[in-house]
Amino acid sequence: MQSSNLYQSFLIADCGTTGTSVILIEEHADTYSLMGRGEAPTTTEPPYEDVTVGLFNAIRHIEESTGKTFIDKQGGLQGVDAFLCTSSVGGGLQMMVAGLVRIMTAESAERAALGAGAMVMDVIAIDDGRIAPQKVQRMRELRPDAVLLSGGIDDGNIDNVLELTEQIASAKLRPDLPVIFAGNIAAREQVSKILENRACLFFVDNVRPVLEVEVLEPAGREIHRRFLEHVVAHAPGYEKLAALTSAPILPTQGAIGYVIEDIAERFKQTVLGINIGDATTDVYSVFKSKLIRTVSGDLGLGTSISNSLKEAGYKKIARWLPFSMEEGEMRNRLRNKMLRQTTVAYELNELLLEHAVAKEVVRLAFEQHKGSVVGLRGVRRARDVGHIFDQSLSSDSLASLMDLDLLIGLGAIFAQAPRYDQALLILLDAIRPEGVTTLAIDQYSTASHLGMLSTLNREAAGEVFYNECLAYLGSAIAPVGDGESGEPCVEIALHTEKGTEQFAISVGSLTRLDIPQGIYRATIKPSKHFNVGKGPGRSLTTELVSGLCGIVVDTRGNLNHNDVHTWYEALNAYPLSKESDRQ
Numbered sequence: 001m002q003s004s005n006l007y008q009s010f011l012i013a014d015c016g017t018t019g020t021s022v023i024l025i026e027e028h029a030d031t032y033s034l035m036g037r038g039e040a041p042t043t044t045e046p047p048y049e050d051v052t053v054g055l056f057n058a059i060r061h062i063e064e065s066t067g068k069t070f071i072d073k074q075g076g077l078q079g080v081d082a083f084l085c086t087s088s089v090g091g092g093l094q095m096m097v098a099g100l101v102r103i104m105t106a107e108s109a110e111r112a113a114l115g116a117g118a119m120v121m122d123v124i125a126i127d128d129g130r131i132a133p134q135k136v137q138r139m140r141e142l143r144p145d146a147v148l149l150s151g152g153i154d155d156g157n158i159d160n161v162l163e164l165t166e167q168i169a170s171a172k173l174r175p176d177l178p179v180i181f182a183g184n185i186a187a188r189e190q191v192s193k194i195l196e197n198r199a200c201l202f203f204v205d206n207v208r209p210v211l212e213v214e215v216l217e218p219a220g221r222e223i224h225r226r227f228l229e230h231v232v233a234h235a236p237g238y239e240k241l242a243a244l245t246s247a248p249i250l251p252t253q254g255a256i257g258y259v260i261e262d263i264a265e266r267f268k269q270t271v272l273g274i275n276i277g278d279a280t281t282d283v284y285s286v287f288k289s290k291l292i293r294t295v296s297g298d299l300g301l302g303t304s305i306s307n308s309l310k311e312a313g314y315k316k317i318a319r320w321l322p323f324s325m326e327e328g329e330m331r332n333r334l335r336n337k338m339l340r341q342t343t344v345a346y347e348l349n350e351l352l353l354e355h356a357v358a359k360e361v362v363r364l365a366f367e368q369h370k371g372s373v374v375g376l377r378g379v380r381r382a383r384d385v386g387h388i389f390d391q392s393l394s395s396d397s398l399a400s401l402m403d404l405d406l407l408i409g410l411g412a413i414f415a416q417a418p419r420y421d422q423a424l425l426i427l428l429d430a431i432r433p434e435g436v437t438t439l440a441i442d443q444y445s446t447a448s449h450l451g452m453l454s455t456l457n458r459e460a461a462g463e464v465f466y467n468e469c470l471a472y473l474g475s476a477i478a479p480v481g482d483g484e485s486g487e488p489c490v491e492i493a494l495h496t497e498k499g500t501e502q503f504a505i506s507v508g509s510l511t512r513l514d515i516p517q518g519i520y521r522a523t524i525k526p527s528k529h530f531n532v533g534k535g536p537g538r539s540l541t542t543e544l545v546s547g548l549c550g551i552v553v554d555t556r557g558n559l560n561h562n563d564v565h566t567w568y569e570a571l572n573a574y575p576l577s578k579e580s581d582r583q
Contacts (some may be wrong), residue, residue, distance in 0.1 A: 007081040007457060011062075011070060012449040013055055014252055015087040015235070018042055018278060018302070018341060020051075022058040023449050024066065024080070025464055032460040034468050036062040037444060041342075043237075044089055050237035051089065052244075075240075082246035084456065086255045086448045090234030091279065092117060093227045093251065096144040098124040098164045100151035100183075103377045108207040109150035109182060111372070112216040114293045116223035117251025118146075119280065121297070124167070126160050132167055139171040146226045147177065147199075148219060149191075152184030154209045161187050162194065169198045176200050178226045182207045182219040202226075214376055227251050247456055253282055253293065255451030256410065260284040261291045262454060262462060269405035272431070274362050275447070276411040278302025278341055281361050283369035287398040294372050296365040301358060301413055302341035305334050312360035319561040320356035320429065322568060322576060323349065344416070348574060351418070355426055358413045362430035373399035401434040402480070402533055408470070414441040420548040421573040424473045428554060434480045435533040436524070438545050443471040474547035478554040481530030483507040489530055489555040493523040494544070505553045510570045513551040520544050 008027040013020060020043075024036035038061030043054035052075075059070050059077075072078045095118040099106025102125040113120050121142045124135050139147075147168060151161035161183050168179060179199040181191055183206055195201050204218040228249060231238050242249060256275055264271045264286035273284040279300045284293050298307040309317065314327040333353060337343070345351040375398060409427050417423040423441050433439075446469045454461035479490050485508030492503040494515065505511055522544045528537035544551055549571065556567070568574050 007460075009080040010082050010084060010453060010457075010460075011059065011077065011080045012084045012453055013058065013086070014255075014448045014452075015042055015051055015055065015085065015089050015241070016252065017089060017091060020054040020058050021445065021449070022055065022062060023444075023446055024062050025453065025460065027460070032463045034444070034446070034464050036066045037446075038062040038065075042089065044235050050240070051235045052237045052240045055241065077244055082456065083244050084247055084449075084452045085241065085245050085249045086252045086452045087231055087235065087249050088252040089231060089238075092119045092253065093223065093230050094119050094121055094142075094145045095223070096120070096122050096124065096139060096142060096147045098147065098149045098151070098168065100126055100160050100164070102128055104211075105150040105152065105183065105208050107372075107377065108214050108216065109148050109219065111214075111292065112182065112207055112219040113148050113223060114295060115216060115254070115257060115291065116220035117227065117254030117257070118223055119295055119297060124164065126163065132163075132170075135167050136170045139168065139173060143173060145178075145230050146223070147179045148223065149179055149181050150183045150207050150219075152187065152206075153211060154184055154206050155186050156184055158184055158187035158190060162190055165191050165194045169194050172198065174199075178202060178229075180204060180219060180222050180226070212376065224248075224251070224254070247452075250452050250455070252448045253295070255448045255455075256282070257284055257291055257293050258451035258454050259447045259461075259465060260408070261286060262458065263406065263408075264289070264291070266462060267406075270403055271406045271408065272366075272399070272404055273408040273410055273447075274365065274427070274431075276301055276358060276361055276413050279304045281365040283365050285369065285373055285399055287373055287400070287403065288375075290398075292369070292373050294365070294369040296361075296368050299361050299365055301337075301354065301361065303338060305338050305357060306331070308357055308361050309334050311364055312357070316360050317353075317356045320359055320564060321352055322565040322574075323352075325349075325353070348576075351422075352574065354413070355417075355422060358426050359430040362426065366431055370399045401432070401437075402531075404433060404435075404437050407431060407433060407437050407439050409439075409441040410445070410447050411442075412445060415443055415445045419573060420471070420473055421571040424476075424549045424552065425568070425571065425573050427473075428476060428552065429559075433476050433478050433554075435531070436475060436477055436540065436542055436544070438475050438547075439473040439549075440547070441471050441473065442469055444469050472545050472547035473549045474551050475544040476552045476554055477524060477532065477544075479526045479530035479532050481526070481536065482557070483527070483529055488527050490527065490532065490553065491525045492553070493525075494551075495521045495523075503553070505555055507555050507557065509553075509555050510567045511553045511555075512549065512571055513546070513553065515546040515550055517546050517548070520546060 010025040013022045021039045026035045038058040040057035070079045097109045106125040177199045260273045271286045275282040281296045281299045298304045414423040450461040450465045487507045489507045494501045523541045525539040
């Protein structure tokens with residue numbers, strides 16, 4: 001393979017469970033640009049049973065739009081310097097994680113698995129409250145694709161990690177089950193004996209060699225290798241696909257993580273990314289320079305949409321609708337969506353319902369994510385095993401919304417929203433940012449493609465993503481505090497080329513500042529009971545982004561959902577009529 005800095009053109013594919021998308025990146029005049037996009041259904045099921053059929057169908061859309069030929073007569077690729085690919089076919093790699101202590105080695109192993117793009121089905125630990133037979137039964141029920149086993153610091157006591165190993169062996173899953181051991185190196189010999197003829201064992205560096213250090217990369221690399229083997233088994237035609245690629249295929253979720261991490265590093269910002277899929281919702285965050293990914297299984301807008309209703313509840317979803325809908329009707333509409341996932345909402349009420357579900361999916365996924373965004377636990381108080389087990393699972397989360405700089409929506413629900421204001425409202429209503437936060441979306445759903453490209457040419461990936469794909473909706477100003485509706489909440493002095501514009505916003509409103517797109521210096525002064533980042537009543541001078549939705553000031557506080565129609569009208573997000581008011 002030639003040096004990556006010599007590559008001037010790329011075809012990059014993402015093969016998902018239901019759809020395959022391809023983008024074309026080319027360099028012209030020292031600038032990389034997105035030159036074409038194509039989509040087609042994934043073809044791993046009968047009658048095709050060959051993932052490359054869907055791939056080539058997507059590429060043909062690019063051929064038609066560009067007039068170029070990329071598929072040669074032999075079924076290979078031509079006309080570009082490199083072909084790259086990510087995949088989530090088969091739902092990705094379904095893993096179980098096991099560790100000695102839930103908030104220590106098990107938590108570190110879980111981070112390693114999620115960061116590598118795996119789906120974590122369950123986490124087993126000595127202190128998880130389940131007896132051994134229950135854990136063994138759970139493994140048999142889930143039948144994971146692979147297991148990541150951790151536990152103990154290097155050269156420490158091995159008894160507990162051997163107990164976990166015995167439980168895995170007792171489950172008798174299958175002799176070729178990949179078990180990645182990332183625990184105490186002193187236990188390796190005994191672990192090998194216990195799992196002999198019971199699993200296929202792989203050794204990597206300990207994820208917690210000492211209490212104060214977390215080492216995730218070696219486990220992540222091994223998980224990626226197991227992912228590639230898994231795709232071979234579950235994606236017919238994968239061998240042909242792999243033969244076309246210029247670099248190893250990456251899990252879709254892992255590639256998106258590269259983009260989120262790059263944004264945080266490049267702009268020195270804290271970042272939160274929400275990727276809503278058909279079956280799952282992934283949340284990525286970078287607080288204190290640390291990338292954390294969590295996945296909420298069975299929370300999605302396609303195959304999992306009925307479960308999303310079950311988890312959120314009818315009332316939580318209905319509160320976002322500016323009209324009345326009976327529970328039975330809601331359930332039936334969402335079941336139809338589950339059965340016909342590729343359909344696009346035709347009626348306004350259908351669109352509003354999908355967006356209402358999306359808000360609750362994001363809310364639930366973020367609540368789960370916050371519990372994982374913590375520092376290394378067990379460092380200071382871990383003087384003996386008793387102290388370790390005493391530590392609470394509810395350590396303070398590092399995911400402070402007041403510290404969040406950039407919130408990004410990823411996935412079709414954001415990219416295909418008919419109006420940008422709808423995407424903004426999903427993020428604003430679900431996450432409820434605090435202080436000053438910039439909101440954006442991946443408007444062409446290219447994060448996985450460009451995350452893959454970043455492994456080969458980081459500058460090219462960044463150039464395309466930031467210049468063409470990352471659409472800034474605008475800054476949201478959300479004072480935190482208590483006040484009565486109509487009372488003064490915040491004053492904003494926006495410095496423009498024409499002078500300073502003053503805005504005074506009261507409690508209980510959602511307001512758009514219609515300012516030409518650009519970056520503005522502003523001074524934000526909250527009333528004495530409200531905080532925008534510097535403390536109650538203290539002014540904040542910062543830069544604001546007026547994006548595709550202008551600048552939004554959210555002083556709604558504790559939401560009164562009887563006002564949902566007013567909120568939607570304030571941003572002109574939906575073409576509502578008086579008849580759509582709540583009954």
